[in-house]
Amino acid sequence: MNHTINGLVKRPSLALLGTEPLRAAFELARNFLASPRPSKPGDGHPVVIFPGLGADGHSVATLRDHCRKLGYDAFDWGQGFNTGPQGDLDAWLQALKLQIEGLLSKHEQPATLIGWSLGGLYAREVSKLMLPRVRQVITIGTPFNADADHTNAGWLFRLLSSSSTTLDPLLSRRLRTPPPLRTSSIYSRSDGVVAWQSCRHNRRSRLVQDIEVEGSHIGMGWNREVLDVVTDRLGQGPGLWRPYAKAS
Template sequence: MNKMMVAPQVVAPSLALLGVEPFRAVIEYAGMHLMDREALPEGDGHPVIIFPGLAADKRSLVPLRNCCEALGYAVYDWEQGFNTGPKGDIDEWLHNLATHVRGVATLHNRKVSLIGWSLGGIYAREIAKLQSPLVRQVITLGTPFLSRGSETNVGWLYRLVNGSAPLVDDKLAARLRETPPVPTTSIYSRTDGVVAWETCLLDGDCDEGENVEVEGSHMGLPWNPQVLRIVAGRLARSEVGVTS
């Protein structure tokens, strides 16, 4: 008699991994200064908008922003300051973020690449679904778009900065799981101490989606040398439907 195979339950990373996050992030920061920037592909100048993670703002993304600007891209902040999670109605919140993206695309008369770290990646993905004709691609860093909340170690932090617990019902979970209709890259680490790496994986049947594994912490993703190389490579790819 065959026994039914049961998929292992996805759980939050261990407290041991979470505890060494700051130390590992410092090592990655040092490694960033040792990497060969000359080997990175030059950009074509198209606009890029970067979205910070929970309890972070543009200051946490300075290394990533500086790298993209040095390659020749027109880089923009998300213009919402400190990320405390969606405020009010989520659709209205996303509409306001999408308005900023539309403004940047109009200013440059070019499609925009969206990069989101952790929770910021959720915003980037959802905006790409709303404004797909204006979005060139989406790149997420440690974004748990398959999470219902229990697979992360940030529930307490979300409550601290937002005042309420994150609520992901069945309808919202199905919505977040859907991959944007544009080229999408999900960068993740199996040694992420904040979110379960399994919640960052795109569906294998997604034609324009790609999962890319790196070695590193969650906190250090915006300056992890591997991440910077991958981001530079993805941004340098030709726009879908446009030949050089």
């Protein structure tokens, strides 16, 4: 059964949620059996990957290795398990920003920040604090555009607000505002954890694109379509931003 929230956005059905593990396993097998797609060598710029809630660097290993094989210096956020923001949100984000700057200290090129689920909120908010050290942000199944609990997990609202059902309007507006740089949001209508509508931007912009794929939420880190999108986004040099077009 779907649950309508605010009369506009529905949580994913319990059927979708229940089939998440099976669909994620299928996506993993599909990626393992697929032939590598040809691509131009990367320019070596750093790529920082933020895992989802309750996950660590192991969960993004496939994505990280994929970026490295393309020729980028990819690594996870280096903080172990993602247990959510601790204490004051702004102070926590400032501390995270300093930690990421430390990871990037040996690099001269601006970085790409990639965040999966809750990690995507980190990538978006930290990028706003690190301009011009960041060249672009890519989020994967990240519900940044929400003002009520549009998930089947409830983590966003327990972590970011004192209410389990709604977000403070100012915080909600802040989270849905994209960083002032190239931003891609990858989402799936068959996501069983977060409402796909909450992963899309309200306003179109030359710097923002929402990209739909087919897949589960917990399998997005190794989903073949997701990896193709990441390949395309990383391959665009400074000043060469263009909309993503799925290869035929």
